[in-house]
Amino acid sequence: MASLGFVRNESARQLRAGSSRILAYLMLDAGNPFFTDVARGVEEAAREAGLSVFLCNSNEDATREADYLDLLEQQRVQGVLITPIDPDSSRLSKLPARGTPVVVVDRSIDDGEHCSVAVDDVLGGEIALAHLIELGHERIAFVGGPNNIGQVTDRREGARRALGRAGLPLGNLVDLVTGALTVAEGRGAGQRLAGLPAARRPTAAFCANDLLALGLLQQCVSLGLRVPEDLAIVGYDDIEFAAAAAVPLTSVRQPRQLLGRTAAKLLLDESSNPDHEHQRVTFTPELVVRTSTRGKSAE
Numbered sequence: 001m002a003s004l005g006f007v008r009n010e011s012a013r014q015l016r017a018g019s020s021r022i023l024a025y026l027m028l029d030a031g032n033p034f035f036t037d038v039a040r041g042v043e044e045a046a047r048e049a050g051l052s053v054f055l056c057n058s059n060e061d062a063t064r065e066a067d068y069l070d071l072l073e074q075q076r077v078q079g080v081l082i083t084p085i086d087p088d089s090s091r092l093s094k095l096p097a098r099g100t101p102v103v104v105v106d107r108s109i110d111d112g113e114h115c116s117v118a119v120d121d122v123l124g125g126e127i128a129l130a131h132l133i134e135l136g137h138e139r140i141a142f143v144g145g146p147n148n149i150g151q152v153t154d155r156r157e158g159a160r161r162a163l164g165r166a167g168l169p170l171g172n173l174v175d176l177v178t179g180a181l182t183v184a185e186g187r188g189a190g191q192r193l194a195g196l197p198a199a200r201r202p203t204a205a206f207c208a209n210d211l212l213a214l215g216l217l218q219q220c221v222s223l224g225l226r227v228p229e230d231l232a233i234v235g236y237d238d239i240e241f242a243a244a245a246a247v248p249l250t251s252v253r254q255p256r257q258l259l260g261r262t263a264a265k266l267l268l269d270e271s272s273n274p275d276h277e278h279q280r281v282t283f284t285p286e287l288v289v290r291t292s293t294r295g296k297s298a299e
Contacts, residue, residue: 022052023267024072025105025260026065026082028149029181030057032211033239034256035083038105041260042081049268051078058085060149060180066091073100079267081105081260087150101270105263107150110280115270117263117281121151124252124285125158126165128206128234129173131250131287133166135294137204137232143189143216144208145177152181152208155236159206174202181208186215193231194223203231204293210235210242210251217247217292232293248290255283 025042027035039055046053054077058065062085069091072080079101084092087107095102096113104116132140142159144152160170176192178185186207193201193216207213213235217227225231227247235242238253262281270276 020076020078021050022054022075022077023264024054024056024077024080026056026058026068026072026080028058028060028083028085028106030055030059032181032209032237033241034209034237034254037239037256038083038260038263041257041262042264043260044257045261045264045268051268060085060146062086069095073098076100079103079271081263081267083107085148101267103263103267103270105259108280108282112278115263115266115278115280117259117266117283119254119259119283119285121154121285122158122161124236124254125155125206126162127158127285127287128155128236128252129159129162130166131289131293132204132206132232132234133162133168135204135232137202138168139172139174139200139202139204141174141176141189141193141202141205142208143176143178143186143193143205143212144181145185146179147177149181155206155208176205178208178212181212183211183215183218186212186217187219188215190216190219190223194220194225204228204233205231206234206236208236210237210239210249213249213251213292214241214245217245217249221246228291228293228295234293238288242288243290245292247292250290250293251288253286253288259283 023046043053056068081103083106087109104114108118109116176189213233235249235251238251242249242251
């Protein structure tokens with residue numbers, strides 16, 4: 001076999017077995033380091049099981065997501081991990097019914113048809129706002145969107161809960177809705193925020209992810225606003241770039257690789273264990289305080 005350079009025909013093996021030795025992870029945004037870190041966890045678990053991983057990017061586009069799901073089913077992958085645009089989509093139920101297990105990642109779902117692995121985003125939003133309120137901020141911007149992304153609405157809901165518990169009116173949370181969760185959209189939000197009259201301008205901002213927070217920080221600093229003196233900023237995810245920013249970013253940390261690893265193990269069990277029971281795994285987020293909210297004393 002070695003002298004002839006034999007290579008196993010995996011397509012033929014797949015045809016006989018009815019499935020491949022491949023897992024797929026359909027992520028929401030490949031440009032966000034959060035999802036690539038989750039993918040690392042998926043790959044670790046897959047390699048330990050002797051499997052490969054397809055990485056797909058929906059780019060927050062429902063049509064693109066649907067096309068990938070069709071393609072992955074046609075390729076007879078062993079299972080699909082997905083961070084869905086809409087976790088209630090009927091497409092997520094159709095795949096398991098036809099023999100392709102699906103595990104939802106970074107979004108909690110309790111429908112009895114899927115395993116899911118997520119972080120408590122409502123709690124994450126709550127601890128972010130509680131931190132800012134504790135520092136004396138009362139008028140706070142929430143930077144995030146689009147609103148059809150569940151993680152965004154959950155984090156906003158947590159922020160609103162923190163305001164209520166502090167006895168502050170919900171109107172004190174100023175929505176700056178963005179079209180995507182990107183650095184460029186964060187810069188745009190920073191431009192809008194800096195353009196508000198000083199008397200109405202929030203003194204702090206909670207961003208739905210770190211990319212938005214980094215863009216907001218860049219734009220505000222370029223326009224002469226001091227962070228945190230004029231504007232305190234909290235991000236979400238605690239990606240590697242958060243600590244490396246010009247003003248190190250306070251952020252709500254998620255166990256990114258652990259999310260991926262846990263989800264992959266649940267998928268492997270579902271694909272091979274006839275007694276598999278669906279689980280909903282929820283991790284607790286953690287606030288990491290840095291200079292962007294407490295100044296030099298935070299370092």
